[in-house]
Amino acid sequence: MSDAPVSNNRLAVLDHSRLRAKTGKDGSERGRISVRDVDIVFDTVSGPHVAVQQANLTVRPGEFVCLLGPSGCGKSTLMNAIAGFVEPKCGEVQVDGTSVTEPGPDRGMVFQQHSLFPWKTVQENVAFGPLMAGVGNNEANSVARTFLSLVGLAAFANAYPNTLSGGMQQRVGIARALANYPSVLLMDEPFGALDAQTRIMMQENLLDIWGEFHNTVVFVTHDIDEAVFLSDRIVVMSASPGKIIADIDVRLPRPREQSLLTSPDFMALKRQCLDLIRKETLNAFQQQNKAG
Amino acid sequence: MDSKSNAAIRTDPVAAEPSHQASSGPSTARGSIPVLPMAQQAGNQSRLPARVWMKTTGTRYLVRTLALVAAVVLWQLASTNGFHFYINFDNIPAPSVVGAALVSELTGQEFYLHILHSLQRVAIAYVLAVVFGVVLGVAMGRSRWAEDIILPYIELLRPIPAVAWIPLAILMLPTEQSSIIFITFLGALFPVVLNTVHGVEQTNSVLIRAARSLGASKTAILWHVVLPGAMPSIVAGLAIGMGVAWFSLLAGEIISGQYGIGYYTWNSYTLIQYPQIIIGMLTIGGLGTLCTLLVRYSCNPLLKWQAKGGRS
Incomplete structure (x- = not known):
């Protein structure tokens, strides 16, 4: 696929019976997300703040969707509603036909940074999910080792997170989320705190891993390049109030590599996103000026 | 986390191993006062050469010991000479x-x-x-x-x-x-x-x-x-x-x-x-x-x- 630092024998170590289990009993694939007429409102000191307004979104099983938008547009809030951390004021979020009311291991979460348990070794971090799911110590550890090799960090199993670089920590975070075999992977600006070079490698890495699992991914970012490079579909949001303003299909061939970043197709899509966001940002400014 | 700046060179796991080791070396020489002599030593023993230990930690323990000894010496002098200037050592046993x-x-x-x-x-x-x-x-x-x-x-x-x-x-x-x-x-x-x-x-x-x-x-x-x-x-x-x-x-x-x-x-x-x-x-x-x-x-x-x- 790519020359990203992922071990080549991962096919051998992955437990494919568990992978196949992501197909439901009736043969339908898992990982369908549906967001219906969702409003999310926060109470603040200065009154209610509408973070997300009238969001409607359907994500197909196995789709890689990026939520793109400026800071404070409610994209993370919308993702947190899918994760079950935030309750919508009205409307409903469903994953595989079940209404989301609380967080759960079927929706793996990767945070921006510093979300590993610092008192657990890398392996203990990854084994945590399986342990909570009730498997024994031995099996949890073997699952953890499998996923650590998948992200190329088997050699660091006994290290503590604070001895790892930011990029390595995020790879552990991805392994930890995947170790529960989630049907949906939710990623909240996971590479936002990394430097540009590491970020590109992490993106390739992620696509590589996703190619293995093909679970549904919802990826929040404010970086247009990142959104175009990674996703099948870009959902653009605008700020105050957070609204979905566009839904762009990204029909770039896979597997994708760094060279894609300078191709004409990529540029055209990037321009489309830029124009959209610029238009929306200008609109928002004008509205704010009128209001002021 | 001080690791962000090093992330780029450390992403590759092969390259990461040596720099990972190296990064843990200098941290032992950090300036914090070893409140827990035994504990800190136990953690760092394997990586700290004896010569470096003498120069850093060893010297500090020497200073601490000398500080205590100095106080005892002063006390001895004050008691035997009957120091009495506001503070009275006349009745204090040496x-x-x-x-x-x-x-x-x-x-x-x-x-x-x-x-x-x-x-x-x-x-x-x-x-x-x-x-x-x-x-x-x-x-x-x-x-x-x-x-x-x-x-x-x-x-x-x-x-x-x-x-x-x-x-x-x-x-x-x-x-x-x-x-x-x-x-x-x-x-x-x-x-x-x-x-x-x-x-x-x-x-x-x-x-x-x-x-x-x-x-x-x-x-x-x-x-x-x-x-x-x-x-x-x-x-x-x-x-x-x-x-x-x-x-x-x-x-x-x-x-x-x-x-x-x-x-x-x-x-x-x-x-x-x-x-x-x-x-x-x-x-x-x-x-x-x-x-x-x-x-x-x-x-x-x-x-x-x-x-x-x-x-x-």
């Missing part, structure tokens, strides 16, 4: 006299009985304080109700010195022994409770969210996230609590009829045995320090993740 008295105490049995009784009281009171303190502290840190109910008592009772509890302790508790243990227990309790509350309230909310999304129950979150996260603060509270326990023991042992190092000190004062007063004081100081070090050292495995380069 270190040599105290030393001679100490030798005669150490050859008898009585002195050890005093120490034994005190150790026993501190041990019982401290264990009780740790159990109650951590349980109350976690409850207060996790539940607003618990905090609002318990905190007023703690704020009100905390400033009351141990000595002031003596009359009530005698009136309320059945035996002299239980009164002394109660007073010692109270002294150790407050630092343990307050530090536990502080640690628990500082729990990183991202880690709780991470645990929830990984399917952890409330109990599991308490056990795997809240307690380990609060542990540095709890351990600090345990160490302070041990110091205060000895501090309060001295007050409690005023009412002791026969044994205890606090009783020994008070009794020597009544009998005008000046060298014995100083022996009693220094014994309390020494035992308190030793016990505090013991607490820190035995809690160290719980905090090994904090050490940079913490491979086990």
Whole structure:
């Protein structure tokens, strides 16, 4: 696929019976997300703040969707509603036909940074999910080792997170989320705190891993390049109030590599996103000026 | 995390290994004062060459020892020359006299009985304080109700010195022994409770969210996230609590009829045995320090993740 630092024998170590289990009993694939007429409102000191307004979104099983938008547009809030951390004021979020009311291991979460348990070794971090799911110590550890090799960090199993670089920590975070075999992977600006070079490698890495699992991914970012490079579909949001303003299909061939970043197709899509966001940002400014 | 800047060169796992090792090297020479000599040494031993140790840590211990020796020398000079300028050393026995008295105490049995009784009281009171303190502290840190109910008592009772509890302790508790243990227990309790509350309230909310999304129950979150996260603060509270326990023991042992190092000190004062007063004081100081070090050292495995380069 790519020359990203992922071990080549991962096919051998992955437990494919568990992978196949992501197909439901009736043969339908898992990982369908549906967001219906969702409003999310926060109470603040200065009154209610509408973070997300009238969001409607359907994500197909196995789709890689990026939520793109400026800071404070409610994209993370919308993702947190899918994760079950935030309750919508009205409307409903469903994953595989079940209404989301609380967080759960079927929706793996990767945070921006510093979300590993610092008192657990890398392996203990990854084994945590399986342990909570009730498997024994031995099996949890073997699952953890499998996923650590998948992200190329088997050699660091006994290290503590604070001895790892930011990029390595995020790879552990991805392994930890995947170790529960989630049907949906939710990623909240996971590479936002990394430097540009590491970020590109992490993106390739992620696509590589996703190619293995093909679970549904919802990826929040404010970086247009990142959104175009990674996703099948870009959902653009605008700020105050957070609204979905566009839904762009990204029909770039896979597997994708760094060279894609300078191709004409990529540029055209990037321009489309830029124009959209610029238009929306200008609109928002004008509205704010009128209001002021 | 200082690692962000190095992320680029470290992403490749092959390249990462050496730089990972190298990054853990210099951290041993960091400028923090080794409050925990044994603990820090244990963590870094394998990586620290003897020569470097002599230059950094070794020198510092030398300075510390010399500082203590200097004080003893000054004390000796002041006592033998009858230094009297506002502070009066006329009646203060010189270190040599105290030393001679100490030798005669150490050859008898009585002195050890005093120490034994005190150790026993501190041990019982401290264990009780740790159990109650951590349980109350976690409850207060996790539940607003618990905090609002318990905190007023703690704020009100905390400033009351141990000595002031003596009359009530005698009136309320059945035996002299239980009164002394109660007073010692109270002294150790407050630092343990307050530090536990502080640690628990500082729990990183991202880690709780991470645990929830990984399917952890409330109990599991308490056990795997809240307690380990609060542990540095709890351990600090345990160490302070041990110091205060000895501090309060001295007050409690005023009412002791026969044994205890606090009783020994008070009794020597009544009998005008000046060298014995100083022996009693220094014994309390020494035992308190030793016990505090013991607490820190035995809690160290719980905090090994904090050490940079913490491979086990």
